[in-house]
Amino acid sequence: MRFEFIKCHGSGNDFPLIDARGLTLPDAQWAAIARALADRAGPVGGDGLLLLVDGRDEAPFGQRMFNPDGSEAETCLNGLRCVARAGFDATGLDAALVGLPKSDAWAARVADLAPGVATIATRVTSVSANARDVGLTVGDRFVDAPIPGLPSERRFTALTMPNPHLIAFVDVVDEAELVALGDWCESAPPLIPGRANVSFVAMVDDGSLFVRTYERGVGLTDSCGSAMAASVHAAALTGRIGWDVEVVIRNRGGLVRGRTKVDPSVEIAGNATFEYRAAVDFAPDTGQLGAVTLIEDRAVERDAWRSLLTASRN
Structure with missing residues (x-):
């Protein structure tokens, strides 16, 4: 073949x-x-x-x-x-x-x-913050909130793009912590049997976002497009950026331009x-x-x- x-x-x-x-x-x-x-x-x-x-x-x-x-x-x-x-x-x-x-x-x-x-x-318009859409077996919606049963005390925003994402805003990205949590999610635990992408997101002084992602089925990756989209939407949901405002999203692999709306939708140009x-x-x-x-x-x-x-x- x-x-x-x-x-x-x-x-x-x-x-x-x-x-x-x-x-x-x-x-x-x-x-x-x-x-x-x-x-x-x-x-x-x-x-x-x-x-x-x-x-x-x-x-x-x-x-x-x-x-x-x-x-x-x-x-x-x-x-x-x-x-x-x-x-x-x-x-x-x-x-x-x-x-x-x-x-x-x-x-x-x-x-x-x-x-x-x-x-x-x-x-993408297939955006949801419904916990069941994300694949979580607890709660209705998590926006900058602890998720019961997740082995982390951090506050997460759970979204689908339409694949599942758990987004935490951090001051500094701790890769060892991210990998440990990603490995746990990758084991298909009862909390999220379909697994999820996990991202730590840092706000940069110039107004951009820096995203580091443990990608479902891949592991720690230099770039994940849906994670960047989820991060922009999570930043707007939590009041860290405005709606319908263009923002630069950076990662180890490069950069894109992003914009999200309340409707909800997310646009990424890269x-x-x-x-x-x-x-x-x-x-x-x-x-x-x-x-x-x-x-x-x-x-x-x-x-x-x-x-x-x-x-x-x-």
Whole structure:
């Protein structure tokens, strides 16, 4: 079985992306492909596998995303920008609804963050602070409040984007504490059997947010798009920023622009960088990858993103 794929990233959240329109592989096979392609010890590596899939209803195309452990996520907003760009390239559109497994999201090409940095804006309206929507088995709603049964005394805001997030605002991000709590949630405890993404968020002096996330099915990650969206919405819910105000969200992988509204919705604008296009053989019987064959290098795009990162950190 041979696949072409694009190695891409949104705000440093990197993925192999396959155009799977018209393909009818069973989910177990996609899960196996994700485990092989996204394996950091393998020839490609990534924070998961993105699929550009056929659309439905008013959405001309859709997105699926499989984590490196083979589980499927409801969405991935950093990945969504990359999938939307691939969908726009394939269809000739510049804006469209994108079908997600449990919802839809709007996406559009917008002005570049910097010269040569392809930029896509996404808007998610499937936002909820209902504890049951988040997957919690206690309470009705948690906004800057302790969550009974969680092994942390911190105050959290629980949200879906539509995947589940627990957001705590901190003065300083303690990565060891974040990993310990993320590992606990990853064990699918009775409090949240579907697991959750956990983020510590620090307010920066320049008014931006710094987000560090333990991503469900991934672990500690340099960037998680839905966590950045959840953090912006949580900051507005708790009065830390205003509604409908643009804010910069930073993480280890880079930065995006974000804005949230009471309706509720969250809009994120960030890069969708294509690093290279390649092909690889996959053996379904063993789950092993063959050699990767480079088809097209996108060095100019990689360099443009690195220049933006350097400028943003100076």
